Amino acid sequence: MSHPPVPPPPALLYCHCQYAQVVSPEVKAAVLKKLCESDLPFEAVPDLCELSARRDPSLKRLAAAGPVKIAACFPRAVKWLFAAADAPLPLGATEVLNMRTRSTDEVLASLFSPELRPNLPEGKVTAADAPASAGASADVNHPPS
Amino acid sequence: MALHDLPLRVVLYEGSGAESVDAESRWAAMNALLERGFAVTRAGAERPVSPADATPMLVVARWQQPPPDSADAKVRWGSLDPATVAEQAEAARAEFSSPTPGAWRPWFPVIDYDRCTNCMQCLSFCLFGVYGVDPEKRIQVQNNDNCKTNCPACSRVCPEAAIMFPKYKAGPINGDVVSDSDLNREKMKIDISSLLGGDVYSLLRDRSERARSRFGKERDSDKALAERQKCLNKLASLAADIPAEVLMSLPSPEEIARKAAEASAKAQSALADQSPRTAPTT
Structure with a gap:
């Protein structure tokens, strides 16, 4: 009996939002630090907006590589930043972690969780689509290595 | 760049x-x-x-x-x-010879095509040539480095809240979800139009003509500038987050009229192509 193929673990992408002060520096620093403390490979970009404007090929590669978790800003913005670079993200295989609105602990818990929770908007997004307040419970001090 | x-x-x-x-x-x-x-x-x-x-x-x-x-x-x-x-x-x-990072601050509109109805309001509104249409006559951002840093004006005229500036401070322009009250901005757009007497560009054109008429009598460039500033200040008072330097860097009234006419023609052409074609009669 053959088993279904195990999906690859999601790639990890961190956006430093370098050219604006809209993400708390404390959240950015804490997320980046934990990523560096883990043994996980990841991509870090200075600014997704800049890459999108430049239609940077790395966005296409990331979008085509399968499941991905992206620590950045609003999922709707991330979705269309990639689309603007001709690099549409896979709707069912992308989880965006919003560092503008979620706490460091929430972002890290989702980032290091083995579970992928796709959350790119499909169709018109209204207030009814807003996520319930995150009740992440993973132990962020012990991310998987 | x-x-x-x-x-x-x-x-x-x-x-x-x-x-x-x-x-x-x-x-x-x-x-x-x-x-x-x-x-x-x-x-x-x-x-x-x-x-x-x-x-x-x-x-x-x-x-x-x-x-x-x-x-x-x-x-x-x-x-x-x-x-x-x-x-x-x-x-x-x-x-x-790779690009210098940060040489251009990435401030530009990002279109949410789930919401966009291709109404071309943004194309008609933007005076800086940021928008254009693709070969299928679909609105797109074509010259993102023409966009004026920190100016979210085009997102304010979008009736569907489909234009985002991800580095903007507040939702839904920053990409946050769109609420019913956000969609009421359509009303605000109408208010701007009525206040300015039809639309921003026709007002500017009218003022330009009045200014030209006065020039014939007194050639007072200071008065013309004051007129333009007054008009722009009205717009600024309604959308307070449009930076003053953006308003002041707007082209001259004549140039605005020319650009608006060009953008309008482009938008009309794209809209005409979207209309269902009439079946030929036999």
Whole structure:
């Protein structure tokens, strides 16, 4: 009996939002630090907006590589930043972690969780689509290595 | 600025032939590179990262042996030293003539095509040529570096709240979900139009004609400027986050009229092509 193929673990992408002060520096620093403390490979970009404007090929590669978790800003913005670079993200295989609105602990818990929770908007997004307040419970001090 | 040049990619390598690095040094190197605007890949076996392509690369590591000879002209090798890694990246960037990070602040509209109805209001409104249409006559952002930094004006005229500026401070322009009250901005747009007597451009045109008439009598350029400023101030008072320098850098009334006519023609043409074609009669 053959088993279904195990999906690859999601790639990890961190956006430093370098050219604006809209993400708390404390959240950015804490997320980046934990990523560096883990043994996980990841991509870090200075600014997704800049890459999108430049239609940077790395966005296409990331979008085509399968499941991905992206620590950045609003999922709707991330979705269309990639689309603007001709690099549409896979709707069912992308989880965006919003560092503008979620706490460091929430972002890290989702980032290091083995579970992928796709959350790119499909169709018109209204207030009814807003996520319930995150009740992440993973132990962020012990991310998987 | 050439936005299509390939930027330098830095790879932090800790695999075979190199020492692993302590977390503090890794973070310091990573942070130094990001702060200088370089994209960084921490490579490893456990998860995928973007594969190599034509993008020039600087691979930094604490080498246990000399780094491999590479026939690839787009790869350079360096030392994973947090104190110097940003300078190494800068040198590699200059060697490859990659774009200078941060030379242009990335402020530009991002269209949410789930919401966009292709009404062309943004194309008609923007005086800076940011918008255009694709071969299928679909609205698109064509000249994002023409956009005026910190100006979200076009997003305010979009009746569907479909235009985002991800670095904007508040929702839904920043990409947050759209509420019913956000959609009531359509009302605000109407208010702007009625206040300004039809639409912004017709008002500016009218004022331009009145100013021209006065010029014939007194040739007072100061008065013309005051008229223009008064009109723009009205607009600014309704959309207080439009930077003054943006309003002041608007073209002359004549130029505005010309650009508005061009944009309007382009929008009308695109809209006409969207209309269902009439079936030929026999």
